[in-house]
Amino acid sequence: MTMESDTRVQPASAPVAHLSVQLFGNLTIRCGPVVLHAHELGGPKPRQILEILLVHVGLPVSKDHLIELLWGANPPAEALPTLESYVSVLRRHLQPGAGKFGPLQTTTGGYVLDRDLVDVDLEQFDDLLQRAQKTNPELAYPFLLRALDLAQAPLLCDELVAAWASEARDLHESRLTVARVLASETAAALHRIDDSVDLANLAIANDPLNERAWTALILGLEAAGCHAQGLQAYDRCRHAMQSELGCAPGQILRSAQLRLLHATATEDGDLADVLSAFLVLHEHLGVPAPDSHPRTSTLPRPEPVPDSLREATDVITSFLRRAVARA
Numbered sequence: 001m002t003m004e005s006d007t008r009v010q011p012a013s014a015p016v017a018h019l020s021v022q023l024f025g026n027l028t029i030r031c032g033p034v035v036l037h038a039h040e041l042g043g044p045k046p047r048q049i050l051e052i053l054l055v056h057v058g059l060p061v062s063k064d065h066l067i068e069l070l071w072g073a074n075p076p077a078e079a080l081p082t083l084e085s086y087v088s089v090l091r092r093h094l095q096p097g098a099g100k101f102g103p104l105q106t107t108t109g110g111y112v113l114d115r116d117l118v119d120v121d122l123e124q125f126d127d128l129l130q131r132a133q134k135t136n137p138e139l140a141y142p143f144l145l146r147a148l149d150l151a152q153a154p155l156l157c158d159e160l161v162a163a164w165a166s167e168a169r170d171l172h173e174s175r176l177t178v179a180r181v182l183a184s185e186t187a188a189a190l191h192r193i194d195d196s197v198d199l200a201n202l203a204i205a206n207d208p209l210n211e212r213a214w215t216a217l218i219l220g221l222e223a224a225g226c227h228a229q230g231l232q233a234y235d236r237c238r239h240a241m242q243s244e245l246g247c248a249p250g251q252i253l254r255s256a257q258l259r260l261l262h263a264t265a266t267e268d269g270d271l272a273d274v275l276s277a278f279l280v281l282h283e284h285l286g287v288p289a290p291d292s293h294p295r296t297s298t299l300p301r302p303e304p305v306p307d308s309l310r311e312a313t314d315v316i317t318s319f320l321r322r323a324v325a326r327a
Helices: 044-055 063-071 079-094 121-133 137-150 163-189 193-206 211-223 227-245 251-265 270-285 307-326
Strands: 019-022 028-031 034-037 104-107 110-113 118-120
Touching: 044 063, 044 079, 044 110, 044 163, 063 079, 063 110, 079 104, 118 121, 121 137, 121 163, 137 163, 163 193, 163 211, 193 211, 211 227, 211 251, 227 251
Parallel strands: 019 118
Antiparallel strands: 019 028, 028 034, 104 110
């Protein structure tokens, strides 16, 4: 015999609870005027059961899976009745007087939180992101800003050790990066260039190997006229991808780098002079080499070095000397 009953008669006087739950930051549960926090749910294990169900709101979670998540490979001998007692404790806190007739419901072999009776900020974030992915930039941008505003704090701050919480955080972090990159691209499409750059930087801080985020950043810097910063960002991207993935940035970024080089070379200042000099040398190196097998034994006379190459070499040499002197 387990501690749970199959009685389905709902108390006539018990109101049906509707919960509003915050999983970002510290756990907070609102039921009308009542506010519950993590330490007010009957202990760590009842709280974790609730959090697991909240991460999977609307989806049944089996008792066996809950036992595995709560105790790992070494559950107590009385794990099942202990689990059921924890659920009873939760119900007393979440839906007092209503028994099983509330948000926390029993399913065949497990438990589920009724999506119609529970609003969870994590699910709201996912819903806003999905809506933004299916519409135009003007409508998508407010959805994305609302989603990012919801997710300002880390997910499940009260669970720093549990493996299941770490997995949930990792999954959310990948979704958060997607939201930030999409918001950056959307902001650029709406000519909100400063916002686009800021959002791309946040995405890169979260995922330094996300080429789409680097593309949003570098194209945003290019659109803002920040050519030198764009080149610096490209160099950071190239270094990260080469050292971690063993590959170079894709064609879109390489094309952006070339545009940034030419744009910087037309500006004023030492950096522009040096880049102009490098471009001159690069163009010279791109000229096909002379035929390595001349038809006659007479060696061609070496051509004189053009003045443009001499000037380019002088500019670069002067710049390097000054840089070394200041080091």
